[in-house]
Amino acid sequence: MNNLLKEVLSKIPEIDKKTKHKIIIDFTSLQDIIRRQDHLNQIIKKGNTIRKIVSRVIGNNAISSDEVLYQSVLDYILKMRFKNLYSDESPIFLGTSNIAQQFWCQTSVIYKSIEDEYMFKTVYERIIKEKGENLPIEEINKLIENEQQKEVDNNNSNIKIIYGNPFSLDPLIRGKADESLYAEKYPKFMYYFKYRNKIIIAAPDGITDDFCYEFKSTSSEFLLRYVQPVALAQASLYSYFFKRPKIRVQIYITATKKIKTIEEDLSTEKVEKYLNDMIDLLEGKREIILPKEWKCKNCKYKKYCFQKN
Numbered sequence: 592m593n594n595l596l597k598e599v600l601s602k603i604p605e606i607d608k609k610t611k612h613k614i615i616i617d618f619t620s621l622q623d624i625i626r627r628q629d630h631l632n633q634i635i636k637k638g639n640t641i642r643k644i645v646s647r648v649i650g651n652n653a654i655s656s657d658e659v660l661y662q663s664v665l666d667y668i669l670k671m672r673f674k675n676l677y678s679d680e681s682p683i684f685l686g687t688s689n690i691a692q693q694f695w696c697q698t699s700v701i702y703k704s705i706e707d708e709y710m711f712k713t714v715y716e717r718i719i720k721e722k723g724e725n726l727p728i729e730e731i732n733k734l735i736e737n738e739q740q741k742e743v744d745n746n747n748s749n750i751k752i753i754y755g756n757p758f759s760l761d762p763l764i765r766g767k768a769d770e771s772l773y774a775e776k777y778p779k780f781m782y783y784f785k786y787r788n789k790i791i792i793a794a795p796d797g798i799t800d801d802f803c804y805e806f807k808s809t810s811s812e813f814l815l816r817y818v819q820p821v822a823l824a825q826a827s828l829y830s831y832f833f834k835r836p837k838i839r840v841q842i843y844i845t846a847t848k849k850i851k852t853i854e855e856d857l858s859t860e861k862v863e864k865y866l867n868d869m870i871d872l873l874e875g876k877r878e879i880i881l882p883k884e885w886k887c888k889n890c891k892y893k894k895y896c897f898q899k900n
């Protein structure tokens with residue numbers, strides 16, 4: 592029996608107290624859920640198996656207790672998964688934006704990388720199928736040229752599409768709308784790159800012969816100083832992989848309706864440090880620097896986080 596399963600088992604008496612039901616759970620299913628290849632999305636999907644087992648054991652009329660138990664077991668599994676995430680458990684398929692987020696919170700990038708790995712693996716497989724495997728930069732540039740032509744055609748069109756919703760309370764959806772409304776328009780291209788033992792998916796907001804472009808939006812001047820390092824790192828990672836000499840970053844501040852623009856030369860030394868730091872973080876070889884306390888308040892991982900302020 593692996594350690595994680597032992598931990599889950601030892602936790603059951605506490606869950607018992609909460610639900611006030613005698614609990615019998617099929618732990619072979621739990622063991623299946625926490626196998627290495629099960630990524631977070633699959634874990635959540637398979638969580639329904641636990642729900643069915645629990646319903647069978649405690650009866651369908653005990654819906655609220657069932658919910659409490661289901662949530663407790665699932666939360667606990669996720670928490671343990673996050674705790675045991677280092678070394679050979681560390682994700683292989685990474686996203687550039689997650690690597691840049693180390694400047695926001697070094698713990699959340701570990702969680703997010705685990706959460707997103709399955710998605711990035713799927714994207715990687717799709718890129719190979721649609722564009723080809725291990726393309727040299729010359730081949731990648733030829734494909735980008737085709738995208739440049741499409742962008743010219745789009746700019747000549749009378750129809751402009753706005754993605755997201757500028758009035759949404761969700762910052763991600765609002766950010767998408769801001770990007771549609773205020774970002775400069777360049778061709779977009781997505782490809783994967785290998786670095787050390789990782790495969791990194793890179794999809795800049797725009798790409799030209801000289802630079803990769805990153806657009807972000809933030810609500811205030813106060814937050815700008817925290818968003819800017821993330822945006823600069825992200826654009827630098829893109830230019831490093833796509834071999835562009837410069838980066839161009841724009842950040843839209845909703846409170847003042849101003850756009851801050853930064854264009855600068857790429858520093859390959861800095862990018863290699865971001866990449867090495869990220870891999871070391873994922874493999875538990877680097878001490879995690881805690882974020883500012885206020886960042887934990889609205890963090891989606893605070894429920895599971897073993898580092899939160």
Ligand code: SF4
Nearest residue numbers: 696699887890896899
């Ligand atoms: S709760 Fe705080 S420390 Fe934990 S991931 Fe979120 S922001 Fe980072």
